[in-house]
Amino acid sequence: MNNPEKNIHPILSLLFSLILFVTGLLFVKKPWFWIYLASFFLLFLLFCFGRTMLRLIPFVLILGALTAGLTAVNGKPSDILYAFYRVLAIALAGVLSISVKPIKLVRAFNQLKVPRWLTLGLLIVIRFMQIFYEEIQQIKQAIVVRGIRFTETPLLWARAFFIPLIVRVLNISEGLAISLETRAFSTESEGTSYEIIAFEKRDWLFTALFSACLLPFIYLSLGGLK
C-alpha cells in the first residue's frame, strides 16, 4: 500500500503536517469538519498513505476514548465530541510526518545547509529512543529480579532505575562520540550527502491537490458562502 520509496519530500511532509495540525485544530468546531477530514483522507489514500493511516487507528481509538472520557467528567456532550475530533485532527496531521524516514529528513536538512550538529543530533535522538526503550526494559527487569517494588519503596526504586540508566547513557554516548570522531564527523566540517533528495512530479501534484483540498475550507472558515 504505502511504499516508503514513494513518500512525499520530507520537508514538504513536515510543512503540510504543520498546516494540517493548525487548520485541523482551528476547524474542529465547524459543522463541516467531517468533510474536511474525509477530503484529506481520500487525498492520502490516493497517494498510498493507507498503511500509515492503518497504523494510526489504535492511537486514535485509545487516545480518542481517553480524552473523550476525561472530557466527559465535567464537559458538555459537544465538548466530548470536540475532544475526539481534536485527536482525529492530530492523527491526520501525523500521517504525513510519521511517513517521513528520519534518514531522508536528515539528508534533506543537510541539502538545505542546516548545521551538521543539528541533523546529527536529530538522527541520534530518533535512533536512540528505540535503543533506550530496550535498555529501560532491561533495567526494569533487573529491578523486579532484585525484589524492589515501586509501590513499597519508591525512593529505592527510583535510585535503582535512574542510576543504571544514566550510567548507560554516559557509556553509550561516550562510545558513540568516539566512533563518530574516528569517522571524521565534526561540528565544523560540512558533510556530503549519500543521496540527493529532490522535488519530483509527485511532490508538485501532491502540493496542488493539497492546496485544492485546503483552500475551500479556509475560505469557508473565513466566512465564505454567507
Add this chain to the structure above:
Amino acid sequence: MNKIKLEAFTIKDIVFLAVITAVTLLASAPIAPIVMTVTKLGAQACAMALPFGLLTSIGLRKVKKSGSLIIIGFFSGLVLLLMAPVMFFNQLVATLLSEGLALVLFKSYENRKAVLFSAGLFSFFTIPTTAVVNILAKGRTLAEQIGNPLSFILLVVGAAALGFAGALIGNRIADELKKAGKL
C-alpha cells in the same frame, strides 16, 4: 562582573545532549499522549515537569556550556515536530526563556543554582508558548484556557515545583555519579 561565556560544542557534547534528549522523551512518553489533547492550560507542563527537570539537569551537569539547554530544546522539538508540530516552538521558546534567565542571573552552569534554575523552569516556561499557540491555532481565549483560576494556579505552581524537584533529584544523581567517577 562575570560575563556569559560562549564555548564551542564538541561532537562529544552534542552526542551526550542528543542521547539525554532521547531518554527524556522516552521518560515522558507514557504521560505525553494522555495530556497532549487536554485543553486546560498548564496541564501538559505540570505532567512533563518532573522527567524534564530530572534528566535535563543531569545533561547540564555534564555539558556545562551556555546553550546546552537550547540544544536539548532543539533536539526534543525536532522530534516532537514529527508528532505534534507546534511542540517544536513550545520546546524552543521554553528553553530560550529558561536558559536565558538562568544565565543572566548566574552567568554560567558552573554555578549549581543555574542548573537547578534552568532545568527546573524548563516545563514552566512552556506555559506562555502553549497559551499563545492555543490562541493562534485553536482560537481559544486566555480566559477559556485558564478556566477555574484556582486549578490554573495549582497547575502553574505544580509545574514549577515538580520541575525544581526533578532538577534537585537530577543534581543528587549527578553528585553520586561524580563521586563514582562516571560524570
